Amino acid sequence: MTRGLLHGPVLSACLLCLAAIPSLAASAPQRVVVAGSALTEIVYALGLEQRLVGVDTTSTFPESASALPNVGYLRSLVAEGVLSLHPDLLLAAGEAGPPTALKQIRAAQVPVERVETPYSREGVAAKIQAVARALVAVEQGEALIRRYAADWQHTDAALTARGQAPRVLFVLAHGSTLQVAGRATAADAVIRLAGALNAITEFEGYRPLTAESAVMIDPDVVLITTQGLATLGGNEALWKVPGLALTTAGKSRRLVAMEANYLLGFGPRLPQVVLDLSRQMGEAAP
Amino acid sequence: MSSWTQAEEPARPTSVFRSGHASRAGLGLLLSIAALAAVAVGPYSLKFDDLAAIAAQGLGLATDAPVSRQQLAVLVDLRLPRVLLAVLTGGGLGLAGAMMQGLFRNPLAEPGLLGVASGAAVGVAAAIVVLPRHIAPSLPFVELLQPLCAFGGALLATAAVYRLARQDGRTSLAIMLLAGIAINALAGALIGFLSYLSSDDQLRNLTFWNLGSLGRADWKTLAVLGLLVVPAGAALLSQAAALNVLLLGEAEAFHLGVDLKRVKALGITLSALIVGSLVSACGIIGFISLVAPHLVRLACGPDHRHVLPGSALCGALLLVLADMGARTLVAPAELPIGILTALLGTPFFLWLLKQRSAGGSLA
Numbered sequence: 244m245t246r247g248l249l250h251g252p253v254l255s256a257c258l259l260c261l262a263a264i265p266s267l268a269a270s271a272p273q274r275v276v277v278a279g280s281a282l283t284e285i286v287y288a289l290g291l292e293q294r295l296v297g298v299d300t301t302s303t304f305p306e307s308a309s310a311l312p313n314v315g316y317l318r319s320l321v322a323e324g325v326l327s328l329h330p331d332l333l334l335a336a337g338e339a340g341p342p343t344a345l346k347q348i349r350a351a352q353v354p355v356e357r358v359e360t361p362y363s364r365e366g367v368a369a370k371i372q373a374v375a376r377a378l379v380a381v382e383q384g385e386a387l388i389r390r391y392a393a394d395w396q397h398t399d400a401a402l403t404a405r406g407q408a409p410r411v412l413f414v415l416a417h418g419s420t421l422q423v424a425g426r427a428t429a430a431d432a433v434i435r436l437a438g439a440l441n442a443i444t445e446f447e448g449y450r451p452l453t454a455e456s457a458v459m460i461d462p463d464v465v466l467i468t469t470q471g472l473a474t475l476g477g478n479e480a481l482w483k484v485p486g487l488a489l490t491t492a493g494k495s496r497r498l499v500a501m502e503a504n505y506l507l508g509f510g511p512r513l514p515q516v517v518l519d520l521s522r523q524m525g526e527a528a529p
Numbered sequence: 530m531s532s533w534t535q536a537e538e539p540a541r542p543t544s545v546f547r548s549g550h551a552s553r554a555g556l557g558l559l560l561s562i563a564a565l566a567a568v569a570v571g572p573y574s575l576k577f578d579d580l581a582a583i584a585a586q587g588l589g590l591a592t593d594a595p596v597s598r599q600q601l602a603v604l605v606d607l608r609l610p611r612v613l614l615a616v617l618t619g620g621g622l623g624l625a626g627a628m629m630q631g632l633f634r635n636p637l638a639e640p641g642l643l644g645v646a647s648g649a650a651v652g653v654a655a656a657i658v659v660l661p662r663h664i665a666p667s668l669p670f671v672e673l674l675q676p677l678c679a680f681g682g683a684l685l686a687t688a689a690v691y692r693l694a695r696q697d698g699r700t701s702l703a704i705m706l707l708a709g710i711a712i713n714a715l716a717g718a719l720i721g722f723l724s725y726l727s728s729d730d731q732l733r734n735l736t737f738w739n740l741g742s743l744g745r746a747d748w749k750t751l752a753v754l755g756l757l758v759v760p761a762g763a764a765l766l767s768q769a770a771a772l773n774v775l776l777l778g779e780a781e782a783f784h785l786g787v788d789l790k791r792v793k794a795l796g797i798t799l800s801a802l803i804v805g806s807l808v809s810a811c812g813i814i815g816f817i818s819l820v821a822p823h824l825v826r827l828a829c830g831p832d833h834r835h836v837l838p839g840s841a842l843c844g845a846l847l848l849v850l851a852d853m854g855a856r857t858l859v860a861p862a863e864l865p866i867g868i869l870t871a872l873l874g875t876p877f878f879l880w881l882l883k884q885r886s887a888g889g890s891l892a
Contacts, residue, residue, distance in 0.1 A: 297861060315862030319737045321744045323607045324861035326599065327572035338730060343745045351602035415729075428729075448728045 271379035272332035272354075276325055278317040279336025281367070281510035282358055283308050285374045286334070288511045289383040297328040299339075304504055322347035332356060334377060360509075362432035364395060367513050387511065394514035402438055402521055409524055410442040412462035412492065414481075415449055416471035421484060422449040423460075429507040434466065436513075437521040454486030464524055465492045468503035499523045549835025552828050556842035560616070563849045567612045570853060572860035573603045580604070606747065614746040614754070615852045616845040618807050619817055621758045623844020625800040626818025627825070627837050628765050631772035632796050633702050636826075639818045640804040643705070643797075644712030648686025649808035650739070651719045652678035657735050658727040676753065676809035683805025686712050687797055741812035741867025743852050750810050757806045761799040762841065768792055772833040814867050816874025817844045823881055 276297040283302035299317040337359030356377040360366035375384020413430035424430035425446040442462040656678040694705035825839035
């Protein structure tokens with residue numbers, strides 16, 4: 244449905260308008276600061292990275308993004324820091340803030356483009372479209388969306404023949420307490436896209452994991468970020484977490500670990516992530 | 530070689546601050562210089578010419594150097610309110626710390642110890658976690674919710690501590706300190722509960738707020754805070770003589786005709802107001818309220834007519850300098866200022882503790 248919309252009259256109308264107004268094309272922003280890893284990935288995928296003058300701490304892919312001046316964590320942006328890079332556009336993810344900083348940046352006559360889309364394949368397409376429009380690079384945007392759609396075709400084709408969907412528990416390990424992902428989280432969305440089920444349907448967001456609830460939930464697979472696994476101290480340490488060893492996943496040691504930004508970033512690599520996740524879950528099967 | 534040793538006179542730390550008045554003037558001068566430097570320095574580079582041109586424009590003089598609106602916005606809307614917020618916050622925290630240390634006749638007393646700061650923190654945490662779910666974020670006064678909740682929390686905590694310490698019409702300072710510890714523990718539990726309830730997003734906001742920052746400074750915040758903090762601070766300053774009498778002991782103060790009940794109630798309520806409103810705007814900024822009064826007492830002795838205003842000036846100076854560091858050290862990003870003050874404050878505090886306990890003057 245969304246694909247139809249993207250190639251449909253709306254986009255064509257936009258393209259026509261842009262082609263008809265050369266002054267708009269001339270005013271394409273040339274010094275862009277990005278706050279949000281997926282947005283940074285999209286700027287690179289559009290081939291417009293030479294316009295980037297700064298990124299936030301979450302923008303770790305591609306690696307060369309880390310070499311750019313860093314304006315700090317996207318939730319605690321500071322107006323003067325961003326303005327010191329003399330941007331003519333701030334591309335900001337939905338989580339970016341605080342609101343005061345964004346207001347101050349707007350007040351200093353730097354346009355702020357908020358890009359907030361749902362955790363879905365259509366959401367990523369909309370994100371690409373929004374970034375391309377903000378950078379006045381509609382042609383590159385069109386090309387990237389075509390590539391993205393083709394990637395999905397490839398993923399969909401590879402995902403067709405499947406057995407019973409495994410029940411997956413996503414474990415977030417930041418500090419000493421482990422948290423697990425319920426509904427309305429990026430982890431929930433990516434698990435479902437990969438043709439699996441989130442083992443938790445009872446609540447939204449993240450909640451601490453208890454030993455007994457882990458046994459009760461009894462997931463077939465445990466999904467974790469490589470960063471989280473490193474925090475815990477590796478595979479063996481994970482299975483020593485109370486309760487986890489007693490689950491179906493624990494008994495057969497079914498564990499999938501993926502880099503956090505790759506797994507949860509919802510950028511243009513989403514079709515690959517989904518395929519990768521689905522394959523790894525298959526390989527983790529006994 | 531000989532001339533060099535001749536010039537090197539043994540340093541006398543008190544020579545600069547021979548009297549309280551001189552030290553106050555000295556601190557005021559240092560604060561002015563630091564504040565001017567803080568306005569001139571930042572990640573967004575403004576050359577001296579730009580600053581001069583902006584200043585000239587502000588005075589209504591014609592200049593040939595054009596100033597861009599962005600340069601003006603950075604200086605007037607970002608840096609100026611931020612430096613003023615640092616002055617206000619540092620001053621307020623220093624003053625509240627000096628007041629508490631005076632009231633309790635204990636050099637370790639500070640608003641944090643009495644649960645004021647953590648009470649305010651519970652209010653802010655509640656504002657971050659609970660309120661957005663029930664109150665539309667589009668309300669016109671939504672920015673005021675957080676400071677109001679913080680003041681509410683600070684007042685509740687302070688009132689609870691004060692009530693607990695009141696026995697038979699008298700206030701026991703020892704019980705008050707112990708009650709402060711208990712309220713701090715309760716506040717910790719409440720914040721823990723709120724962070725359990727919070728979503729991942731809210732938890733991260735809570736964490737960053739907890740680290741402290743002056744980055745949210747704008748004229749509106751400054752106006753609201755100024756209206757609360759400046760009158761409360763002035764009222765605290767007027768209690769210097771009473772605090773001096775209190776130094777002699779509660780019984781002596783009573784016989785000398787000091788209305789102890791009133792001094793305590795006033796000092797505690799106003800300190801709660803000051804710390805609560807500052808915490809709501811800037812998060813938790815530790816050690817200023819503890820360190821500033823100590824530095825001032827080292828320089829000019831225990832007379833509260835000098836300690837109270839001196840602590841306000843010294844706190845302001847410390848925070849302006851710390852914020853300059855926070856803004857520029859990792860530019861264009863920024864260090865949380867709470868981390869910076871704690872990193873600098875803790876070693877100093879431990880050194881002070883060592884010095885004092887060696888001298889046997891630690892109450």
